[in-house]
Amino acid sequence: MTLDRARAVDGLRVVDHPRRYDVVVAGGGNAALCAAIAARRAGASVLVLEAADKFYRGGNTRHTRNMRCAHDSATETLTGPYTEDEFWDDLKRVTGGKTDEKLARHMISESKDVLTWIEEQGVRFQPSLGGTLSLGRTNSFFLGGGRAMLNALYRTAERLGVTVCYEAEVVGLDITDGMFLSAVFASGSGLARVRASALVAASGGFESNFDWLKQAWGDIADNFLIRGTANNRGTVLKMLLDAGVQQIGDPTECHAVAIDARAPKYDGGIITRLDCVVFGIVVNKHGARFYDEGEDIWPKRYAIWGRLVAQQPDQIAYIVFDAAMLNMFMPSCYPPIVAGSIGELAQRLGLDPAVLAKTVASFNAAVRPGTFDHTTLDDCRTEGIDPPKTHWARRIEEAPFYAYPVRPGITFTYLGTRVNREARMIMADGRPSANMFAAGEIMAGNVLGQGYAAGVGMTVGSVFGRIAGREAARHARN
Amino acid sequence: MPATELKTPSLAEAARLMTVCNACRYCEGLCAVFPAMEMRRTFTGGDLNYLASLCHACGACYLDCQFSPPHEFNVNVPRVLAQVRGESYAACAWPRVLSGLFAHNGLATAVIAALSVAAFIVGFVAWHDPSALLAAHVGPGAFYRLMPHNAMVAVFGAVFLYGVVASLMGMRAFWRDIGAPAGTLTEPASLWQAVKDAATLRYLDGGGAGCYSADDKPTDQPRRYHHFTFYGFVLCFASTCVATVYHYVLGRAAPYPWYDLPVVIGTLGGIGLVVGPLGLLAAKVRRDPVLADPSSFSMDVAFLVMLFLTGLTGLALLVLRETAGMGLLLALHLGVVLALFLTLPYGKFVHGLYRLLALVRYAREKRALAGGTASD
Numbered sequence A: 001m002t003l004d005r006a007r008a009v010d011g012l013r014v015v016d017h018p019r020r021y022d023v024v025v026a027g028g029g030n031a032a033l034c035a036a037i038a039a040r041r042a043g044a045s046v047l048v049l050e051a052a053d054k055f056y057r058g059g060n061t062r063h064t065r066n067m068r069c070a071h072d073s074a075t076e077t078l079t080g081p082y083t084e085d086e087f088w089d090d091l092k093r094v095t096g097g098k099t100d101e102k103l104a105r106h107m108i109s110e111s112k113d114v115l116t117w118i119e120e121q122g123v124r125f126q127p128s129l130g131g132t133l134s135l136g137r138t139n140s141f142f143l144g145g146g147r148a149m150l151n152a153l154y155r156t157a158e159r160l161g162v163t164v165c166y167e168a169e170v171v172g173l174d175i176t177d178g179m180f181l182s183a184v185f186a187s188g189s190g191l192a193r194v195r196a197s198a199l200v201a202a203s204g205g206f207e208s209n210f211d212w213l214k215q216a217w218g219d220i221a222d223n224f225l226i227r228g229t230a231n232n233r234g235t236v237l238k239m240l241l242d243a244g245v246q247q248i249g250d251p252t253e254c255h256a257v258a259i260d261a262r263a264p265k266y267d268g269g270i271i272t273r274l275d276c277v278v279f280g281i282v283v284n285k286h287g288a289r290f291y292d293e294g295e296d297i298w299p300k301r302y303a304i305w306g307r308l309v310a311q312q313p314d315q316i317a318y319i320v321f322d323a324a325m326l327n328m329f330m331p332s333c334y335p336p337i338v339a340g341s342i343g344e345l346a347q348r349l350g351l352d353p354a355v356l357a358k359t360v361a362s363f364n365a366a367v368r369p370g371t372f373d374h375t376t377l378d379d380c381r382t383e384g385i386d387p388p389k390t391h392w393a394r395r396i397e398e399a400p401f402y403a404y405p406v407r408p409g410i411t412f413t414y415l416g417t418r419v420n421r422e423a424r425m426i427m428a429d430g431r432p433s434a435n436m437f438a439a440g441e442i443m444a445g446n447v448l449g450q451g452y453a454a455g456v457g458m459t460v461g462s463v464f465g466r467i468a469g470r471e472a473a474r475h476a477r478n
Numbered sequence B: 001m002p003a004t005e006l007k008t009p010s011l012a013e014a015a016r017l018m019t020v021c022n023a024c025r026y027c028e029g030l031c032a033v034f035p036a037m038e039m040r041r042t043f044t045g046g047d048l049n050y051l052a053s054l055c056h057a058c059g060a061c062y063l064d065c066q067f068s069p070p071h072e073f074n075v076n077v078p079r080v081l082a083q084v085r086g087e088s089y090a091a092c093a094w095p096r097v098l099s100g101l102f103a104h105n106g107l108a109t110a111v112i113a114a115l116s117v118a119a120f121i122v123g124f125v126a127w128h129d130p131s132a133l134l135a136a137h138v139g140p141g142a143f144y145r146l147m148p149h150n151a152m153v154a155v156f157g158a159v160f161l162y163g164v165v166a167s168l169m170g171m172r173a174f175w176r177d178i179g180a181p182a183g184t185l186t187e188p189a190s191l192w193q194a195v196k197d198a199a200t201l202r203y204l205d206g207g208g209a210g211c212y213s214a215d216d217k218p219t220d221q222p223r224r225y226h227h228f229t230f231y232g233f234v235l236c237f238a239s240t241c242v243a244t245v246y247h248y249v250l251g252r253a254a255p256y257p258w259y260d261l262p263v264v265i266g267t268l269g270g271i272g273l274v275v276g277p278l279g280l281l282a283a284k285v286r287r288d289p290v291l292a293d294p295s296s297f298s299m300d301v302a303f304l305v306m307l308f309l310t311g312l313t314g315l316a317l318l319v320l321r322e323t324a325g326m327g328l329l330l331a332l333h334l335g336v337v338l339a340l341f342l343t344l345p346y347g348k349f350v351h352g353l354y355r356l357l358a359l360v361r362y363a364r365e366k367r368a369l370a371g372g373t374a375s376d
């Protein structure tokens, strides 16, 4: 029996759950619900154990907006076809080839069918509106966002007869020789043990576990903010690895972006993101620039700034821009810090006014004339400073001046359990597990070795969740 | 817009929420409020009143929101916009001295209704002898033996005219408050779009899933009952208009036989006014209180009850018009209708007018949708 040591509660009596299930699902997000529904539809009895309460159910899925699925033609909500090959090219590019090609291609091919399957489970899509038009062809947007999507999945699961327990964190797994026997979970003020023929682990990554993050990143991780749920502590993941499941991925690999430093430690979600580095300069706490703010367009630049800020002292940076740029981008939910002069702005930010004034002055002096266009790699650049700003460089000169403080915001981690195309976990010795399956963040590292493309998180969850549910049911009913 | 320039706590909270929603935009497919919000970066009181009137209170954005309570961001758009609507109704009331009627709407409506029913009873008795009230009257002109037709027309005509003027003045105040250009009101395309959106209750369906009333399972019932109510009201009004034409143009006095046009559409309308408000009242009682603004509860209920009573007394009058109960029923029906019309400009009724105006403005603005957002 593996028990999560940090949370094992000595002396608490473990009560045996009265019922045995075909399939136990650990987690309550997109991956978990897709697995539960698929297993139930295949005739299995299913128990979902979700650590969160009903409001916070579904971890990071609550915060999502869209998913990326291949499709051969335009639909009511997608503006054009997105072939499997194009999807694969995108994935290969963003991961720099760090992906399991066979598995990734399998996921992409299954994603086609999942697009209609997920709608059959009650999820509704909408055309992409406003400024997300660049994703309108590739990504399917959930009407009302991820929580609406999740609510639909829960309604369907419950209608089909899936049993859901909330505040039921899985804290123990009984695994013998790659074979799952039972799970121990929080139940009321005590613990309960439930036996099942198969396990689907869909309990997310370990992004909310600061001890684990610090093992990987060192103490700087203390200054990270977690964009999503506080519940993805990697408890189940750790127990599985300890029980001999093969690990995949590097513990520092994750999706991380720069978010407003005023965001709460957990669960600030999408409204704390800032995507405005291109509209100004970014300085660290010493008032110095440290990276080319004009290197690339969204989404690439969006995804690198989390790591860049993580490497700066105290893991904090400030995006500084002027009045001319204020209305060019989506704000975060916090107002920018504003001042009449650069010196005053520095004071507000707690920076050295003379140093910041000098940084801005030398940046301004280096800006060459050009035609500003934030939608393309334009010809506005600097000359003679290091680091340069290679695009969208405009002088910061029109008062009032503004700044956003930013910190690294972790979206989710990639380290996980290795799986095969049946979503079946692979043991350290290379043998497939008899009855353990994984889906979602907990196995995202199989396809995401590094990098990210918008909407892939949900694809990993839905596709492998559905497969895991189907296979777990097949195993249980044989 | 700094919150200090917003006059009330509800407006300040609405401005905070719209700033949060504007950084999120996940709800943009649900209704008109969010696309309209996206066209702005800062929110004046007028902007917020406009957005509030676009909201049909379907509840979808509350159940779909990852930041609704207990999350620390405490996002509850339906409730806060309901509060803002309530305040903007009162602020637009004409004449201004009567704006307090919104706050005490339930009580005011009850008192006015009781007084006008009493006035009709006393009037009937004073006009004739008490026995006329309790006697059976049949045949054409039966009603007018209790109250002469011209007197009826004079009383209701005056009240109706007053209601029209007060409503128009309110609409004018609302239109100015939201800062919409006057020219929009003369654009046929915007007007037609707004009328279509209002007539179909396009935005009461949570973007297609339905309206959330009792729990987290959406239904289309509130929309259905709203249709019963609205079209019931329209049919009753139409029936009165047809009857007026019968009277003056064709020289035919009421009551009319059951198969005649005014009776047929009046009956259908009456059924709508009984079924619709009952359904909406039931939904209101069952509705998760977290979604609603408690201070507008009495106003909402008062309006529904008055509509229901109008329908019920009308139908009762139709069924019992040849019995001795007719006199009292007529007094009751006329009293209720009079009170309904007197209170129209000071109660929930105005939501339809302001919503229509807000939809006109939205139809205009929609053509200019733009914005930018990132996504994971």
Ligand SMILES: Cc1cc2nc3c(=O)[nH]c(=O)nc-3n(C[C@H](O)[C@H](O)[C@H](O)COP(=O)(O)OP(=O)(O)OC[C@H]3O[C@@H](n4cnc5c(N)ncnc54)[C@H](O)[C@@H]3O)c2cc1C
Residues within 6 Å of the ligand: A026, A027, A028, A029, A030, A031, A032, A049, A050, A051, A052, A056, A057, A058, A059, A060, A061, A062, A063, A064, A065, A066, A067, A068, A168, A169, A170, A171, A202, A203, A204, A205, A227, A228, A229, A231, A232, A233, A234, A235, A236, A269, A270, A410, A411, A412, A439, A440, A441, A442, A454, A455, A456, A457, A458, A459, A461, B375, B376
């Ligand atoms: C702000 C934000 C925006 C995002 N936007 C998008 C987007 O638009 N598109 C996209 O594709 N991806 C997006 N992502 C990434 C996406 O959220 C994840 O990839 C996806 O939700 C993962 O699904 P999952 O089911 O594996 O994990 P989750 O949805 O996080 O679910 C994991 C569940 O497991 C539960 N759990 C954890 N430990 C235990 C335990 N020991 N016992 C029981 N239960 C446990 C948690 O409570 C949680 O419910 C976003 C992430 C964030 C933070």
Ligand code: SF4
Residues within 6 Å of the ligand: A145, B020, B021, B022, B024, B025, B026, B027, B028, B061, B062, B064, B065, B066, B067, B068, B075, B077
């Ligand atoms: S109600 Fe919530 S989910 Fe909807 S737009 Fe606002 S913040 Fe986003």
Ligand code: SF4
Residues within 6 Å of the ligand: B030, B031, B032, B033, B054, B055, B056, B057, B058, B059, B060, B061, B062, B077, B078, B203, B206
């Ligand atoms: S109409 Fe519905 S979705 Fe739109 S703001 Fe109102 S309650 Fe929210």
